[in-house]
Amino acid sequence: MTTSGSSFRKVTASDVAALAGVSKGTVSRAFTPGAPIAQAQREKVLKIAAELGYSPNLLARSLATRKTYIIGLVLDEMATNPNQLALLNEVTRQLQARGYSSLLLNISAAGDAAQPLRMADQLQIDGLLFLGVTLTDALINFARDIKHIPLVVMFRNSADAGIPYVSTDGYQAGREIAALLLQGGHQRIGYMAGPTSAGTTLRRFEGFRDALEERGVQLAAVLQAEHYDHACGLRSLMRHWESTPREQRLQALFCENDILALGAMDCLVACNAARRVAIVGFDDIALAAAPSYDLTTFRQPMEFLVGEAVSRLLDPTRQTAGSCLAPGTLVLRTSHLGMAN
Template identity: 35%
Template sequence: MAITLKDVALRAGVSRSAVSRTFTEGASVSEGTRKKVKKAAEELGYRPNALASSLTTGRTKLIGLVSDNFRNPIFLEVFDLFTRGLQERGLRPLLVNLSGQKDPAQSLQMLQTYSVDAVIVASSTLPPSFAEAFRDAGVPVVNSFGRHTTNPNVHVVGIDNVECGRMAARALIDHGYRKVAFLGGPVEATSTQDRFAGFREVIRATPGVSQTHSYAAQYSFEAGYAEMQNCIANGPAEAYFCGDDVLSVGALSAAKAAGLGVPDQLGIIGLNDMEMAGWNNISLTTIHQPIRQIIASSIELVTAMLNDSTRYPEARLFPCHIVERGTLRRT
């Protein structure tokens, strides 16, 4: 078995309390005993047991990181930023792969079993009710990349997807396209719905511009490819606002395969500005989503909630902007 408090106490010739106190910030121990204890601990290779201490302190420093999309390269960046940010603050990400499991009950139960201090739901597709289930169970939760509602009862950090839809519509119009379309992610995803709502709003308000829409089965390359093939078969629009970058890349690929010239015959604008969008064999014009800031802010919020779990829910929205590359005509 591993070295415990008792072993160290015995060796240092002090009580277990003394050992415990030297390892807890701000406890009252004299310099002398601290030294003795440190020395004994060092010699024995003592590692405090975080789980045992969580039993009395009520803090595990475990953070549930829940995601439902492991196919979209943007999430690799998301995991990178989350894991690093959490680690820097001494928090540990317990990763949960929803893999299609839309019901929060199971993951909630599991995360409760492991007494996570908080949960980050990193998803732009799950409805607010998902994160709310955690809050209702008394688990502090932040919904990163989630839907912003006017009266949130759960913390949301992300972007205004409706506004992004508007932005995309304006961009297509400004670049001279008149027959435009929305090629969304799955219809049940909140981000799809919101982006489309904003998009349609602007198009409808603009005379002389027509609009169609369709949905890909998921946010993935294949789904984007397949749906663009469909569109082409049915007579393509002049330009597409794709639900996100990975769909855009799929759509782009289908367009090229069909011999359609991008951006002249067919324009595409994506959303996310994932790393790959800048690769010069892709060069996707897209709406930049500030994921670094969103994640940094999510982590700040989580740490704040650890100290005050009754914190009033807030929505933190970050502005997006268009990054012009090669998939929309020059104006």
């Protein structure tokens, strides 16, 4: 960039090309992931570009290539669910490694859920990743309509055969957690669910319920949390605790994710009943390992699942690969042990 007093002139591809002794097309290829160009020539162009302070005009490149190199990341519950932040970090890391940028689309329950998707469509993004989003009818209908944009649902099973998903095998996870709690001799066993979704499922509840019934144990209670946040987990168990006679209270509880489980554990502390209920979570967020919680939980293979989802968006040979379910890992700490009621 050259300056004269207060005036500035933006460095162009022609400036880089002239100094490097190459064509403008070569400069463009040097900045395009996967474009055919000799490595030595790419390095020379990039070095001169860095010295001049040049960066390519992505808008112009997108008009020429019909690609924006932008992927829309659709989230909800971002402010209250720590697992969303870890997931966002991993997704952006893998996209950047492939030369892509991300556009964050935060779905708010208070607004028009489809509006961020309409904006992403107008920006002609190259794909959409739904990151554990609780899909509403409006979102599902909009996703079906934008057939020209590939999309993948992550961490939930899509009920629409035309929308591929990449997720942990929640049904098997639920069965493993049920077996763990039954090994502890618990009989009054409950499940804490988060917000429901019309178009996606987690299958954790079904696996948990079925494994209990196969052993002759009926699910004692299903507690409902309005959102995936700590306060909702606390209130959900508090309602059960205050409305249920002591001899009928739950002995064990599987919470749909870790942040609900931590809220449930803090409810017990508030009721002077710490560790009176065996509790298991899901996700293995960083706070789960804190000594004050020592939460037994189920870890999802996040890096692998993100890789599978990104490949389905960006690799033409994988875009018809369909859905993917992967096994997770039961992480044993001490919260599942509980105490006698």
